[in-house]
Amino acid sequence: MSKNYATVNPCTMCMPLGSVMAFRGIENTMPFFHGSQGCSTYMRLHLAHHFREPIDIASSALSENGAVYGGGANLKQGLRNVIKGYDPRIIGIATTCIAETIGEDIPQLIKEFRQEYPGHSDIILIPVSTPSFKHSHEEGYNETLRAVVQTLAKKDQPSDRFNLIVAAIVSPEDVRYLKQMLDDCAWSNILLPDTSETFDAPVVDEPPKIPVGGTRIEDIKDTANSKETVTIGSCSTIIGAGEYLDCKFNIPNIVLPLPIGLEYSDIFVSKIEMITGTALSRKYELERGRLLDAMIDSHKYVAHVKTAIFGNTDIVIGVTKLLTELGMQPEVIATGSDNQVFEKAARKLAPDAVVLCNTDFSGIHSEIKKKEIELMIGPFTGRQISKAEHIPLVRLGFPNHDRMGASRQLILGYEGAMRLTDTITNTILENK
Template sequence: MTERNYSTVNPCIMCQPIGSVIAFKGIEDSMVLLHGSQGCSTYMRLHLAHHFQEPVDIGSSSLSEKGAVYGGSENLKKGLKNLILRYNPKVIGVSTTCLAETIGDDIGSIIADFREEEDLADEIMIIPVPTPSYEDSHNSGYIKAVEAIVKQFTIHESGNEIFNNKLNVVLSENISPEDTRELKKILSDTLGSNSFILLPDISETFDAPMTGKLQKIFPGGTTHSDIADMKNSAATIGLGITNNNKAVSYLDKTFEIPSHNLPLPIGLEYTDRLLTELSGIAGTDIHEDYQKERGRLIDAMVDAHKYVYGTKVAIYGDPNNVLGILSLALENGMHPLLVVASSKSPRFAEYAMERVRQVKPDCDVTVLEDVDFDAFNDAVKKAKPEMLIGNSNGKYISKDIGIPLVRIGFPIHDRVGAQRMLAIGYRGAMEMLDRITNTILEAQEEKLAAKWSEPESYVPLGEDSFHSAEA
């Protein structure tokens, strides 16, 4: 991957607990407490607040040197008590950080002791999730937390076993609040508003309306009764295919709920797959609104084709997101030279190459996974793309080599609106395509600006355009 791969330099991934925090924020009335030093929770609060532009409260057990030497159980118990008294949550996710994992604190038994010692925890579900960052990334933290949530709720609520004929939809990667709203709309329009259970649901909790009233825990998220009811559903769809969606496997194995995984519905083909699946489940034709949206997307693709065709791109970020953008890029005639999943993702390369073979078999593409920005920088310089597509952390590479960056994914810290960014569904594909096309047009204008300094001068289009169409 890189000639200097003896250490990680500027990781493309974030801490494992941050994924766990995002997952817990997608369920009703929940708070997260990080068992570790204060710096971990401060960093994660800031990181999430910058991306979502919302206040993000996260508790900390504030481990100090003493806790690191003698164990952090007292700190964790005090932290839990404080959190309950101040926030009154119904669910608390306790995620470990590197320090807590290194000293070997057994959070399961500390939580059990806390329950024995404190009556105030009787009605509260406390869910431990081990998330040492040196082991993996925010993506695995998200998957682990979603699995832990489903396990706790389905075991805890045993006895309620009435078939509900619903579809479980379980995400295996973080999507934006706007994407979540779009997904809920698609599910509601195709199946009916009470016919599915989506987990996690950050549509409101990370993009809450301003009401003038301070809310300690934002309303919204998947309801507790819905999560408990997932074991009574007719089927499960996991969204995301590059990693093992552990909650989906658990529901399948434990409750024999038939399941399969689909790619995140980004771009034409992957959205078609979801809509076809949903219309099959509903036993109806694809909803008329989505047939119209699909037609508009095809129209937009025809309009944009003359600008985007042949553009050499490098795509990077969270694996399922990257796979979707790769699919969209190929469908629009772009030339992906470099496709990079920032975290470990066992099936990413296989699915990325499968999509390349389906659409553009002669495309000379390099697929990498689990790389840092140092390695990515080397790979970009070698591949020489004309555009980067990924999160805002790639801006230094984009500035250094003087190519544009289309911001998408997580995190986006240097622009506003990440929480309202839409990538999924036909509408998301149109928005993405418009952004990519307009970025190409802007870059082309900048390149030609010198020649346009004389207003009367005429520069024929294509003479010195952004990219070479035969690439």
């Protein structure tokens, strides 16, 4: 395999950006970057263009002085400003490259902050290390979820709930679908993180400074007392929230692929039926039947279509699975993350496909050209290849800056698979 010494159009994003996506799913939490101001500006814009929502991220705004002499003073002043301006219950402190490069000791700075400002002892501070030169936004997201349970989860009376850790970045609509399904089937749970409202809020006359919604802090504390954890998203290479709860509190953790497509949705449902002892409701049995019908109807149009799939690891794996169920031909399967788990899973699903990890869009482009691809599926960042090669692109996942409705894109469960099947089929028909 050839080795690139420069990245041209990355297929991944900064690690602290993932931390915002996790912190934003926790009730009354303000994300804060310890680092230079540009990092927070760039990530706010990126998120705002995708979700079409105002996204506030505080920053300690490190300058040359901070980089040379340490940024403790900036961090402490920044925390005080955020407490005064936003009145949060939690401040999630993620590091950016500069803070990591100069070796800032955040736990020590938090200790000093506690001593210097005892009046703010009720504010929960959650530090998470997110050096972008080490990992991508996906690892940043999972590191943050672990840091959240590490800080908050407390052993108490056992409960009959199970934890549902969403260990992959999905849309607010996906989270709404999961919540609705859990409610409809009376499956008692704690879902973490809940971005269903915080990244897709209704218009109100006076918007709150921190969006309403997110997983309740009291519920996160109680994750240590649940009977089991189901982690959806199986590509993470770091110790996640579910694994931490297992090691620390002996709560068994089942790791499943994201429920995308028929089989992965069936696995998800059957595991939860087993844990709760309650069957899936008729509403979803009917949905499953309609999905099968849609797959049969579409098969003659989509079979053997050569497809390239790229983007976030777990979504790419789930979509590849759906394509194989539809009789399509995944030929290029790619992610920007350096991820052996992904590589193994992709090779197993499509042994004849080219699997690219730690790649950029220049690498994806050359494989797409070689393989005579007929359809591309992935984030909007693949649009230049789509245009250059005249290959239709189904925009899927994060980021999506040039089309509306990213927050309402559903890909999970039977309903999500049905919508995805229709979109893929119609895109192929449109371009025949």
